[in-house]
Amino acid sequence: MAGQRLLVPRLEGVSREQFMQHLYPQRKPLVLEGIDLGACTSKWTVDYLSQAGGKKEVKIHVAAVAQMDFISKNFIYRTLPFDELVQRAAEEKHKEFFISEDEKYYLRSLGEDPRKDVADIRKQFPLLEGDIKFPKFFKEEQFFSSVFRISSPGLQLWTHYDVCLSLWFHNVISEEFGVGVNIFWKHLPSECYDKTDTYGNKDPVAASRAAQILDRALRTLAELPEEYRDFYARQMVLHIQEKAYSKNFE
Template identity: 60%
Template sequence: MELGPCTTKWTVDYLSQAEGSKEVKIHVSTVPQMDFLSKNFVYRTLPFDVFVRRAAEVNHQEYFLSEDEKYYLRSVGEDARKDIADIRKQFPVLAKDVQIPEYFEKEQFFSSVFRISSAGLQLWTHYDVMDNFLIQVTGKKRVVLYSPRDAPYLYLSGTKSEVLDVDNPDMEKYPLFVKAKRYQCLLEAGDVLFIPALWFHNVISEEFGVALNVFWKHLPAESYDKTDTYGNKDPMAASRAIQILDRALKTLEELPEEYRDFYARRMVLRIQEKAYRNDYG
């Protein structure tokens, strides 16, 4: 797949010179496994060229928290609350080196997220609500994926799983996790992984690496939350359904325990009958 000259040009030296000393907001962690739920990392700001060189190091002479801290950049829009990430706007020089695969109509484009990770960094398991390509430009990543149908075994909190260490999970704390079927692939420079919407993924940077994540809208535009700049807010109809369910569960609390249990089971059966896909088994 033709990706342009980025796979050969994007060395540490070239990246540093191409975008210079513009300020970037980054994640800094003293541990390899970053946890968005407990926020075991801090946000810091660095000039881009300084950040790139630090992220490529294993041990640092200059650091925020520890000499072996890990760095992660996930590009955002000019105003992260209102603007989407678009490499053409945030990193225009580097954008010229990339040829994004044309597998969707231009009006479906949502975002192009520029990512840089230290070696050994592991991102939390989560799902996105849009189809996307993970383009590995330099370095190696290991990606572990789980089907949407395995959501009951992933101990979810919103769009994220509580299970951080997918290679050595705490089975006493997460006994159902063993039921989730694991898919795994290794991405090298120039590889492109298609991640369907709602598929859970956990990403481990085996080496210092640079990637580009391209998201597009495959549902009608009105299906998505207009305030979503990251591509991870549930579709509007799904959000409304969850709110209705929460109100229904609150109403069940008015019943004695025996009745509450009975009618909750009836609700589950009705959801299975009306909403589950038959081919899910």
């Protein structure tokens, strides 16, 4: 229901066997506590990240407001040295800024060539690699990317879904200076994914193809007078509902 929040279960001490057999098949959001993620949980302070990340230039989102909107694009892209980004992102007010003294920053790390390479913190930030341990729940060949994220206090990322996860719509609010690493694993066979997708946000190939077919069908219906177009469009909707939600979907 609108406005209703999903209560996400929090479990501690979950083994790989328990996760794969009982939790993962449910395909629902879940918080696993007590996982050994390495020294990053204690070492990654503002000062430490500034020093370890160095002056590598990173492309960032800069917004004048806390709620970033991907539809209206209420942000701009800028480039900063990593150490300066960390320092600015930890501040409430800025002496140096692009838009305003209380602007917000968001980093989503990219591959060396964003058109060809996925983000992997171990490659883009090698000095931080030793601080983090990836959970060993999935097979190595299922690994897609590990995205390093940094955000200003109060920043809210737009609502979206990830193709490499539970397709659950979600957004993220950083209540304080936020540092995180998203690790994406492939749920489907590799051939189901768009090979040009480096962000993990392109729909599966079959879903994209189906959407294109539907668009062509709707353009074809547009050739009919309005009364006929409305009649046959309703028939199509009913046909899709009947087939798509049938247990014997073929």
